[in-house]
Amino acid sequence: MKGDSPEIAAEALKTGRLVMLPTETVYGLAADASNPQAVARIFEAKGRPRFNPLIAHVANAVDAETVAVFDASARALAEAFWPGPLTIVAPVRDRDQVCDLARAGLDSVAVRVPGHLKARAVIAAFGGAVVAPSANRSGRPSPTTFDDALEETGQAVGAAVDGGPCAVGVESTVVSVLDGQVALLRPGSVTREELEAVVGPLAEAAGQGHRSPGRLALHYAPDAPVRIEAEAANDGEILLGFGPGVGEARWSLSASGDLREAAANLFRLLREADRTQPKGIAVSPIPRTGLGEAINDRLKRAAGFVG
The missing domain is CATH 3.90.870.10 (DHBP synthase)
Structure with a gap:
């Protein structure tokens, strides 16, 4: 359109x-x-x-x-x-x-x-x-x-x-x-x-x-369950990586570890991963400083935690 x-x-x-x-x-x-x-x-x-x-x-x-x-x-x-x-x-x-x-x-x-x-x-x-x-x-x-x-x-x-x-x-x-x-x-x-x-x-x-809007416990959630603070993907999961060499390049929130790049990619990659119908979506640890506070807030809600 x-x-x-x-x-x-x-x-x-x-x-x-x-x-x-x-x-x-x-x-x-x-x-x-x-x-x-x-x-x-x-x-x-x-x-x-x-x-x-x-x-x-x-x-x-x-x-x-x-x-x-x-x-x-x-x-x-x-x-x-x-x-x-x-x-x-x-x-x-x-x-x-x-x-x-x-x-x-x-x-x-x-x-x-x-x-x-x-x-x-x-x-x-x-x-x-x-x-x-x-x-x-x-x-x-x-x-x-x-x-x-x-x-x-x-x-x-x-x-x-x-x-x-x-x-x-x-x-x-x-x-x-x-x-x-x-x-x-x-x-x-x-x-x-x-x-x-x-x-x-x-x-x-x-x-x-x-x-404030956006304060429900389960929010921003794809159909697949989201697991945060993941060091690696379990069987059937897609890992959204953060940082150099973490996971597949296709699914990296930011290969360079840039928080602004990760924020810009977050919802798009959650949606794209969900379309592949995985058993789950794992997400690498994200620093909690600066913009990382917002990213972690969204991820906690996607995973079903109030945060």
């Missing part, structure tokens, strides 16, 4: 239809954030639990503050990392712009300005906030290519924008900025160290996990 233009996608959003939206993180299944019926179509297409809130994507930081109430820390984070793969959870300002269903009934809202030019072009042409969870069926690995996104939920969309392979490959970092404290709710490519360089030490996120 040839991708549609941002203008065609924006028209589809205005009429309550869903749109396949490229971002720098993963492909999203987008809908008008203010339209409960359109948002419900996302849940239907994904089979997504209704208690899991969605991220409102906006065209710029000014628009973000029409949706959410930002304090000085939120503005500092937005200035440092937007457009880009950071989601800020803050008190909701306008409940009509992001409906209750999209917020899972919470008094907070998750918002970000995506780094992908085509994503921002669609949102700007639409003229409002767009919710766009990953375009996979719920619990499955997130799609990082146009074809994979179409395979997952393409039958549910009224338009689809091809933005090429996703540069980042894992979902955005999510932080809450509530009651004067900044807490990390979901690790991503904006690392803990980068966040703390802007706002100082992060607070504990105890009791706030429900405010």
Whole structure:
């Protein structure tokens, strides 16, 4: 399928239809954030639990503050990392712009300005906030290519924008900025160290996990069972290797041990390995520093651990 233009996608959003939206993180299944019926179509297409809130994507930081109430820390984070793969959870300002269903009934809202030019072009042409969870069926690995996104939920969309392979490959970092404290709710490519360089030490996120998307225990999971921290493949398994000489080159997350390369390859290789119908998918140990925190978080959820 040839991708549609941002203008065609924006028209589809205005009429309550869903749109396949490229971002720098993963492909999203987008809908008008203010339209409960359109948002419900996302849940239907994904089979997504209704208690899991969605991220409102906006065209710029000014628009973000029409949706959410930002304090000085939120503005500092937005200035440092937007457009880009950071989601800020803050008190909701306008409940009509992001409906209750999209917020899972919470008094907070998750918002970000995506780094992908085509994503921002669609949102700007639409003229409002767009919710766009990953375009996979719920619990499955997130799609990082146009074809994979179409395979997952393409039958549910009224338009689809091809933005090429996703540069980042894992979902955005999510932080809450509530009651004067900044807490990390979901690790991503904006690392803990980068966040703390802007706002100082992060607070504990105890009791706030429900405010972030992607926090189910079993998430990002292929059909084959996933075994993490594996030194070698068992009989019938495929090993996703990390580092020089680990496993087959075809299945290497990064032969050079580069965490950004591993993040970009993670969901694609989980999906490709799963298509071969192995007995299981084993994954080499991944360092837990920097971006490795996000990779390990996704792998724990793919393996069925809360993490």
